[in-house]
Amino acid sequence: MEVLIHEASGAAKLVRTNDLDESCEQQQPLVVDRRDNSATIVPIYQSQPSTSNGSGSNSGSGSRSISSRSSQGGQGEESTGGDTGSQSTGPLSNTKNGENMDIGFERITYNVSLGWRGGTKTILRGLHGRLPARQLIALMGPSGAGKSSLLDVLSGYRITGVEGSVYVNGRPRNLEAFRRSSAYITQDDRLQPLLTVHENMRVSADLKLGTDTPKSEKNTIIMEILTTLGLYEHLNTQAGRLSGGQRKRLSIALELVNNPTVLFLDEPTTGLDSSSCTQVCNLLKLLARQGRTIICTIHQPSASLFQLFDLVYVLAAGECLYQGSTANLVPYLANLKMPCPVYHNPADYIIELACGEYGHESVRALVEGAQNGVSLKWFDNPDELLDNESLRKKYPLKSNKEQKQGAQATSQSHQLKVLMQRGWIKVKRDSTLTYLRMVVNILTGMMLGSLFIGAGNDATRIHQNYNLLFGCLIHHMMSTQMLTVLTFPQEMNILKKEHFNRWYSLKAYYTSITLLDIPVSVVSCFFFSVVIYFMSDQPHENNWRFPMFFVTSLFVVFVAQSFGLMIGACCDVVNGTFLAPTLSVPMMMFAGFGVMISDLPAYLHWGSYISYLRYGLEGYVNAIYGLNRPALNCVDVDPEGPGIDFCFYKEPKKFVNDVVGMSENQFWNDMICLTIILIALRIIAFVLLRWKLMSTR
Ligand SMILES: Nc1ncnc2c1ncn2[C@@H]1O[C@H](COP(=O)(O)OP(=O)(O)OP(=O)(O)O)[C@@H](O)[C@H]1O
Numbered sequence: 232m233e234v235l236i237h238e239a240s241g242a243a244k245l246v247r248t249n250d251l252d253e254s255c256e257q258q259q260p261l262v263v264d265r266r267d268n269s270a271t272i273v274p275i276y277q278s279q280p281s282t283s284n285g286s287g288s289n290s291g292s293g294s295r296s297i298s299s300r301s302s303q304g305g306q307g308e309e310s311t312g313g314d315t316g317s318q319s320t321g322p323l324s325n326t327k328n329g330e331n332m333d334i335g336f337e338r339i340t341y342n343v344s345l346g347w348r349g350g351t352k353t354i355l356r357g358l359h360g361r362l363p364a365r366q367l368i369a370l371m372g373p374s375g376a377g378k379s380s381l382l383d384v385l386s387g388y389r390i391t392g393v394e395g396s397v398y399v400n401g402r403p404r405n406l407e408a409f410r411r412s413s414a415y416i417t418q419d420d421r422l423q424p425l426l427t428v429h430e431n432m433r434v435s436a437d438l439k440l441g442t443d444t445p446k447s448e449k450n451t452i453i454m455e456i457l458t459t460l461g462l463y464e465h466l467n468t469q470a471g472r473l474s475g476g477q478r479k480r481l482s483i484a485l486e487l488v489n490n491p492t493v494l495f496l497d498e499p500t501t502g503l504d505s506s507s508c509t510q511v512c513n514l515l516k517l518l519a520r521q522g523r524t525i526i527c528t529i530h531q532p533s534a535s536l537f538q539l540f541d542l543v544y545v546l547a548a549g550e551c552l553y554q555g556s557t558a559n560l561v562p563y564l565a566n567l568k569m570p571c572p573v574y575h576n577p578a579d580y581i582i583e584l585a586c587g588e589y590g591h592e593s594v595r596a597l598v599e600g601a602q603n604g605v606s607l608k609w610f611d612n613p614d615e616l617l618d619n620e621s622l623r624k625k626y627p628l629k630s631n632k633e634q635k636q637g638a639q640a641t642s643q644s645h646q647l648k649v650l651m652q653r654g655w656i657k658v659k660r661d662s663t664l665t666y667l668r669m670v671v672n673i674l675t676g677m678m679l680g681s682l683f684i685g686a687g688n689d690a691t692r693i694h695q696n697y698n699l700l701f702g703c704l705i706h707h708m709m710s711t712q713m714l715t716v717l718t719f720p721q722e723m724n725i726l727k728k729e730h731f732n733r734w735y736s737l738k739a740y741y742t743s744i745t746l747l748d749i750p751v752s753v754v755s756c757f758f759f760s761v762v763i764y765f766m767s768d769q770p771h772e773n774n775w776r777f778p779m780f781f782v783t784s785l786f787v788v789f790v791a792q793s794f795g796l797m798i799g800a801c802c803d804v805v806n807g808t809f810l811a812p813t814l815s816v817p818m819m820m821f822a823g824f825g826v827m828i829s830d831l832p833a834y835l836h837w838g839s840y841i842s843y844l845r846y847g848l849e850g851y852v853n854a855i856y857g858l859n860r861p862a863l864n865c866v867d868v869d870p871e872g873p874g875i876d877f878c879f880y881k882e883p884k885k886f887v888n889d890v891v892g893m894s895e896n897q898f899w900n901d902m903i904c905l906t907i908i909l910i911a912l913r914i915i916a917f918v919l920l921r922w923k924l925m926s927t928r
Pocket residue numbers: 343344345352354372373374375376377378379380381528530
């Protein structure tokens with residue numbers, strides 16, 4: 232059994248012991264705290280009771296796997312960047328080709344622009360540092376110290392405003408190659424909530440492993456990862472129903488599929504209870520022992536959690552206060568005449584110092600002590616850390632072929648296929664985007680239909696029927712565009728993470744969402760059209776009318792969806808909810824409803840050309856009143872009238888010319904214009920999405 236000994240000096244070491252019962256059902260590494268001379272034993276890995284599927288008794292499978300693997304990894308405990316020492320043979324037990332990555336950085340400065348006349352703000356100030364392979368490293372510091380910014384810069388997530396150098400195995404970082412070997416796990420778990428754990432993993436494996444990897448091998452990898460991470464018994468639970476800790480572990484599991492050598496995690500323990508925190512950190516330690524470099528930001532860890540990290544890098548206001556092993560933090564502080572009070576968690580104490588609670592001179596003294604990250608003195612074995620030249624010798628350059636791999640692991644067509652499969656599962660399970668959308672279309676169709684019942688063929692109600700056509704347009708526009716504006720920002724977060732981690736290209740993603748929306752749009756639009764068309768008694772004498780009405784509705788739906796996508800791509804929910812209806816008002820004004828297009832002032836004519844509602848309205852008018860429609864029914868409703876049936880707009884052509892001010896024979900022109908607008912909006916939405924993905928970097 233393994234025991235972490237916390238010595239009075241502040242140092243910590245992991246030792247094997249036979250003193251404790253080896254037959255213990257769940258072997259757990261333990262912490263023995265000897266600082267107060269009494270040896271208290273605290274488990275540092277505890278199995279969390281299962282919260283899903285009611286099979287809590289099985290959760291030990293994952294726990295045992297982690298504990299036993301920890302033991303294997305423990306053999307390489309003191310190594311910083313040597314060969315991998317893991318002895319397990321499973322796909323997760325070692326890094327790709329036994330690859331290790333030793334990261335160093337020099338003079339890292341990060342400035343952000345505060346906008347026009349705001350100047351710039353310096354967030355990271357000339358930081359140096361060393362992140363050796365096979366280590367679990369914590370970036371610590373008070374809120375706003377720059378932890379996430381440093382993580383973003385090191386992972387390559389932020390490139391704008393960054394100065395300085397990042398080295399990987401002694402060579403300047405090649406961002407493309409580095410991104411192929413690393414993964415970034417965001418603070419918020421960006422998972423597909425409607426997919427089960429297994430489906431999420433399957434998608435990740437299909438996208439991140441080459442198409443030459445057999446299905447059985449992918450399954451083995453998935454099962455090994457899920458078992459190691461204690462998620463095996465939640466295989467069929469939808470990600471949206473997992474607990475916080477399970478979601479975090481699934482986020483890690485998804486990125487482990489292609490066995491990255493470096494893992495960046497932004498606050499992996501935030502929002503978790505202490506047991507889940509310990510689980511996650513133990514897991515990360517295990518992954519580090521298997522050869523990976525694991526770097527995570529952490530806010531203010533408890534003493535037991537703090538001890539799990541090998542190295543700690545402390546920041547305050549963008550400067551380094553300490554870099555070295557967790558065990559050496561207490562001696563470092565003592566050396567600077569700022570001894571950590573007895574019974575005080577060293578992690579808490581350094582944060583208090585970093586916050587300036589003990590005076591700003593202390594902060595300056597710490598920055599000088601750590602030489603802003605230049606000093607490697609407080610590493611466990613500083614002499615064993617290789618310089619850049621020795622690292623280059625130890626890790627020779629890869630072959631050209633290996634370096635020139637594509638941006639993603641699979642081809643565009645394969646990505647599209649996998650994304651379509653994933654999207655189809657979501658479509659089938661999505662209660663809002665699929666079922667609610669259909670129900671709303673049927674109910675709105677019935678409501679409008681009952682309000683305008685029989686109006687379609689009645690010459691006395693021809694104005695009402697025209698109002699109904701405009702009402703149908705507004706329904707299609709608002710329901711579709713608002714649904715996209717409200718739901719896409721959440722999807723955008725997942726897209727950002729998956730795209731950055733090179734799961735797929737934006738083109739494949741965009742094509743998949745465009746294609747996947749078609750069936751739901753067609754079905755919901757068809758339901759609405761059938762209900763409204765027949766309830767309001769629109770003409771049936773020509774077989775083309777209903778298809779024309781339906782096609783016009785469909786085009787309006789597609790254009791409105793693209794418009795919503797365009798807004799959803801560049802705005803958050805609040806701005807989008809304001810912007811989408813606001814921008815729709817001019818579309819309505821220029822549609823030719825209320826003010827005929829011919830009556831628009833010349834300087835506003837351009838508006839009617841870009842309003843897709845104008846083409847939609849013309850399409851409807853052509854479908855209902857075009858094709859040489861015969862005279863409408865005209866019944867004198869006044870029993871005391873002259874007994875002559877007289878309706879001013881009995882002839883549809885007269886109504887179209889006088890009131891609508893449109894030609895009734897230009898349906899195909901309208902469809903062509905709608906197609907052009909649709910393509911233009913789709914292209915703009917794609918460009919905006921691309922810009923959004925790049926601008927955040
Ligand atoms: N784009 C930006 N514009 C202006 N200020 C920014 C920007 N990005 C980061 N900052 C500022 O930089 C500082 C560091 O931010 P960062 O998110 O890296 O801190 P942190 O240490 O991770 O904080 P926390 O623990 O609270 O997440 C903060 O003061 C933040 O307000």
